[in-house]
Amino acid sequence: MKALVLAGGKGSRLRPLTYTSAKQLVPVANKPVLYYGLEAIRDAGIHSVGIVVGDTAHEIREAVGDGSRFGLDVTYIPQEAPLGLAHCVLIAREFLGDEPFVMYLGDNFLVDGIAGLVEAFRGSGNDAQILLTRVAEPQFYGVAELGPDGEIIGLEEKPEHPRSDLAIVGVYTFSPAVHEAVRAITPSARGELEITDAIKWLMDNGGRVRSHFVSGYWKDIGRLQDMLECNRIVLEAIEPNVRGTVDGFSEISGRVLIEPGALVENSVIRGPAVVGADSKISSSYIGPYTSIGARCVLENADVQYSIVLEDSAIRGVPGLTYSLIGRNVEVSRARGVPNTHQLMVGDHSRIQVRA
Known part of the structure; x- marks a missing residue:
């Protein structure tokens, strides 16, 4: 089994920090978020990893190297533009071959790792297995609807009126059947090949798609409050x-x-x-x-x-x-006139000062 790690993307919600740094390398407890994901993949018994990189490819390569420090064998897969998660699977076809694989979004943080998901997928006969967790505000996430046996019967992206509180976590497992699915779909309204469309194609064409629930804590570290919360969780241990x-x-x-x-x-x-x-x-x-x-x-x-x-x-x-x-x-501290603030602030910053 192989792993496909997605480490491209712009990180727009963490600007201005991500103007000069890959969001996957922002540290939690002084260790880049991406490292936690790579360690989770290794701990699940997977050692061959493809990392999809974009504009910050040099920084990712410098931080990860050949993967040996993590006990991994890493191959880098350049993506010319952020054209969707399914596009990442499309361009990784040669690396993935005909093996099943786990797709891990590099800005996701899972305290308890992915060993349970990988173990449940191996030998299950599933074509896709989606990691889910319950959230308080599902309208801000991709949302899954389940049947009585845990099968996926519906997927929605940030629905105005969610049919469940089950958010789709950024970790998926796939059989080689997904390669036909990503070739069959067309770009969405935002010009990207959506992985949810590929999963729906599998469902519509007889594929077996099941769910698996997160054990422990999960966050997508796209915002400041998410980073601070992840930092808190790790520091407590x-x-x-x-x-x-x-x-x-x-x-x-x-x-x-x-x-x-x-x-x-x-x-x-x-x-x-x-x-x-x-x-x-x-x-x-x-x-x-x-x-x-x-x-x-x-x-x-x-x-x-x-x-x-x-x-x-x-x-x-x-x-x-x-x-x-x-x-x-x-x-x-500013010098000179008392009770003043002197700032030089980049675009998209947020500063709060006491009046």
């Missing part, structure tokens, strides 16, 4: 370990991971939290559910429930919360 240097004037409590080379001086860190390698925390407070990336500097700062990416600095700024700070960013 980290093992505390101080591998850097903490001076005698600092206080560390709860689940706190401090990576090698990090220095904590005259500061308080309340876990769960992680401080990346070679970072310096001085006279600062790091509150729960915070990830500080590698080589960051915090001086006289107060940060909690946030993600700070590598090589960034926060100086003299209190009360920073529910924030995602990109790479090589400097956040500092």
Whole structure:
């Protein structure tokens, strides 16, 4: 069995961060989201992986390499434009051959992995098996309707009046029958080959399509609040370990991971939290559910429930919360006139300041 990982796409909901970075490489607890997916594929017993890449291909290749660090054998499959999930299957035909495969959207986050889905699919005789989870607002997702035996009897994309609360998670398993389906369908109104149309084609042409439910936690990390929530979930399970240097004037409590080379001086860190390698925390407070990336500097700062990416600095700024700070960013207190804000902000940013 093989795996097809989709790591293209623009990541428009995480702009401006994704103008300069692949959304699949935004870190959760200081590890790129894509890595969690690759590890889940490996842990399900799959080792041959094709990664579909687009505009951020160089960055994905640099981060993943040949896959050996994950115990995988990786092949890269360029996609000239984001032409739909079914188009990814179409262009991966040579790599996939006649083997069954799992298709994994690289910006999905599953705490308990996909071993259960893969095990249920193997030997089932199904042509497609769709991963589902119950959600509070199904109108924002692809939605599945089930028959009495768990078979898929209907699929809708972001319906105004959903027929169920079962959202389609971005992980699918397919038999080779799907190759005929993706060749048979035509582009949707938005000009893409939709995987839901391919699955419907299988259903209409005698294919066996079944469901499988998520065990544990799932998120599509398309928005800031999703990233922060995933970060919280992972940090709650980290093992505390101080591998850097903490001076005698600092206080560390709860689940706190401090990576090698990090220095904590005259500061308080309340876990769960992680401080990346070679970072310096001085006279600062790091509150729960915070990830500080590698080589960051915090001086006289107060940060909690946030993600700070590598090589960034926060100086003299209190009360920073529910924030995602990109790479090589400097956040500092404005000098001069009291009670003013001085900002240089990119397109599609969102900033909240106390009046």
